[in-house]
Amino acid sequence: MAVARAPQQGGVTAIHVWLIVFVALWLTSTVFLVIIYLDQEQKVNDLDKAKAQLAKVISSQGQSLPQYSEASSNAGMTMVDLIEAARGNTAELISGNRDDNVVSLRTELNSRLDKYKADPQVESKSDFEGVTMLAALDSMHSMFRAESEARDKAEKGIAQLQSDLKVLREAEERRKTDFADAADKLSGDVVKIGEERDEYRTERDEEIDAFDAQIEKIKDQCSDDIQKQRGETRECQAAYDDLLARHQELQAKLGQSQISPIPKATARMGDGRILKASPGDPIVYIDLGRDDHLTLGLEFAVYDALSGIPEDGRPKARIEVVAIHQHSAECKIVSLMRDQMILTEDIIANPIYDRHQSIKFFVMGEFDINGDGRDDPQGQRDIISLIEQWGGSTLSELSAKVDFVVLGGPPERPRRSPDVDPEDDPKYQAAAKAYAAYEAQLAKVDVLAVPRLSQKEFLNFLGYTVSDTETAASIQAMTGQ
Numbered sequence: 001m002a003v004a005r006a007p008q009q010g011g012v013t014a015i016h017v018w019l020i021v022f023v024a025l026w027l028t029s030t031v032f033l034v035i036i037y038l039d040q041e042q043k044v045n046d047l048d049k050a051k052a053q054l055a056k057v058i059s060s061q062g063q064s065l066p067q068y069s070e071a072s073s074n075a076g077m078t079m080v081d082l083i084e085a086a087r088g089n090t091a092e093l094i095s096g097n098r099d100d101n102v103v104s105l106r107t108e109l110n111s112r113l114d115k116y117k118a119d120p121q122v123e124s125k126s127d128f129e130g131v132t133m134l135a136a137l138d139s140m141h142s143m144f145r146a147e148s149e150a151r152d153k154a155e156k157g158i159a160q161l162q163s164d165l166k167v168l169r170e171a172e173e174r175r176k177t178d179f180a181d182a183a184d185k186l187s188g189d190v191v192k193i194g195e196e197r198d199e200y201r202t203e204r205d206e207e208i209d210a211f212d213a214q215i216e217k218i219k220d221q222c223s224d225d226i227q228k229q230r231g232e233t234r235e236c237q238a239a240y241d242d243l244l245a246r247h248q249e250l251q252a253k254l255g256q257s258q259i260s261p262i263p264k265a266t267a268r269m270g271d272g273r274i275l276k277a278s279p280g281d282p283i284v285y286i287d288l289g290r291d292d293h294l295t296l297g298l299e300f301a302v303y304d305a306l307s308g309i310p311e312d313g314r315p316k317a318r319i320e321v322v323a324i325h326q327h328s329a330e331c332k333i334v335s336l337m338r339d340q341m342i343l344t345e346d347i348i349a350n351p352i353y354d355r356h357q358s359i360k361f362f363v364m365g366e367f368d369i370n371g372d373g374r375d376d377p378q379g380q381r382d383i384i385s386l387i388e389q390w391g392g393s394t395l396s397e398l399s400a401k402v403d404f405v406v407l408g409g410p411p412e413r414p415r416r417s418p419d420v421d422p423e424d425d426p427k428y429q430a431a432a433k434a435y436a437a438y439e440a441q442l443a444k445v446d447v448l449a450v451p452r453l454s455q456k457e458f459l460n461f462l463g464y465t466v467s468d469t470e471t472a473a474s475i476q477a478m479t480g481q
Contacts, residue, residue, distance in 0.1 A: 094133065109133055116140075208285070208325055211275070215287075215327035270309065270347035271300065271355065275328055277342045282333050284319060284342055289327040292355040296321055298390060299334065300348040301461055309349055313453075313460035316340040319348070351404060351453070351461045352392035359392045360401055364441050365408025367455050380408065383455075386462065398444050405445050407452045410438050 088098035094105055113136060116122055117129070122143075272292075277284040288294055301315035316337045323330035333342065352359055367379030376382070383406055384394050395402055414431035423429075445452065453461070 109136075112136075208328060212289070212325055212327045215289075219327070270303070270349045271353055272348045273305070274302070274342060274344055274346040274348065277344055277346070279341055283322075284331050284333065286319075286321075286329050286331055286348055287327070288329055288348075288355065290324050291327065293391075294321055294324050294329055295391065296324065298350070298353065299462065300331070300350050300353075302342055303347040303349065305343065305345040305347055309347060313351075313457045315349075315460065317342050349461065350390060351458070352387050352390040360403045361387050361392055361394050361406055362398050362402040362404075362450070363387075363394055363406045363408070364398075365438060366411055367408040369455075375409070375412075383408075383458070390462075398441055398448070398450075400448055400450075402448070402450050405450050405452050406458050407442075407445070407454055409455075411435050 087101075091100040091105060092098045094100070095108060100108075113129075116136070124139075124143075272286050272288045275285040275287050286300070298321045300319050300321075301313070302317040302319060303309045303315055317340060318334045318336075319331040319342075320334050321329050322332050336342070352361075363380055363383050365380075366375035367383060368374060369376050369379050369382055387394055387406075398405070411434045412431060413435060414428050416428060417425060420428075
């Protein structure tokens with residue numbers, strides 16, 4: 001068995017070496033630890049300073065933002081750089097200019113909102129009052145959507161209207177075609193009726209010519225008798241003039257009322273008769289013609305052949321001359337009383353018309369043409385115009401030459417004023433003078449026994465039997481006043 005060598009006395013052993021190494025390592029580590037400790041303290045101070053600086057830049061809540069993490073992961077990009085980049089992107093998104101800041105963007109937004117609120121087309125102003133850009137965009141989108149829906153609705157309405165218009169146009173075209181067909185048919189009917197009318201007129205004219213020839217033959221046969229009768233009439237007229245002069249002389253001496261002739265006997269004598277009349281036909285024919293001095297537009301009153309002309313002269317119809325032949329005339333019916341008809345042989349009369357001479361009238365008094373209860377200032381002038389219009393004549397003085405007196409009402413009786421002496425009142429004197437003149441003329445009419453016609457009787461004989469208003473209008477149209 002081997003025995004361990006005993007260490008050599010006084011030499012360097014392995015233990016000594018390991019001790020030296022251990023001591024050296026311990027010294028070295030201690031030095032390093034001191035150095036590290038001292039450097040760590042500096043770093044802690046630097047870290048505190050860095051944290052203090054970081055707190056000034058961003059708070060603890062800001063460190064949770066994604067930009068902070070992005071800045072930490074991107075080398076060379078600071079938080080400020082990222083914030084500035086985000087601001088630029090936001091500005092470019094809003095206005096298109098990256099250099100715009102918050103103040104300028106807010107100013108521009110407020111300006112746009114004010115402009116929108118001032119627009120008269122914007123109904124809801126409150127939608128743009130102190131709102132954000134997105135809220136304003138939402139409001140504008142809502143408005144746009146409403147306008148778009150209204151436009152779509154309007155376009156649908158227009159399309160419907162156009163469709164309805166097309167249907168209406170087609171219906172109108174059909175109506176035009178139907179109307180044109182009906183018009184063509186009616187034109188054919190009118191032509192046919194015209195031919196029938198011409199044929200009827202030809203037959204009628206032939207009958208009239210035959211009748212005229214017959215009348216001419218009768219007239220030739222009666223010519224000698226008429227000449228003889230005219231001679232006898234002239235002799236009778238001369239005798240009558242002598243008797244009338246003697247009568248006036250005796251009447252003036254006696255001053256008494258004389259026996260009057262048959263009331264309005266001359267006015268109640270007819271001027272002619274109806275030759276031909278058909279029920280429902282507006283045209284009739286009379287036995288007066290060109291030789292009887294007829295004029296176009298002359299009117300006659302029509303009376304029943306059996307009952308004759310009544311005392312008041314009220315006719316059953318009124319006719320107007322529209323065409324004149326040799327011995328006859330064509331007349332149109334102007335008016336016809338209810339339940340009456342014009343028949344052959346009916347009497348026609350016009351007190352102003354006379355086939356042999358001009359009838360002489362004397363007009364006196366006041367006249368109420370329009371029936372309003374007051375005398376018309378132009379009433380007497382209207383009566384005179386009617387007489388002259390129909391071929392008669394008027395005399396300015398009452399004499400035996402007068403055939404008829406158209407008698408109006410008396411002038412207003414003079415009224416005395418209690419405060420004025422009648423001798424000093426010119427109005428009273430003028431009224432008294434006018435009333436006295438009327439009374440004197442009325443007495444002279446009685447002396448001369450001239451037939452009288454009141455206003456109503458005179459107008460009745462002329463055929464004016466309608467209302468007072470219509471009578472006045474007809475007379476004014478006739479006299480041109």
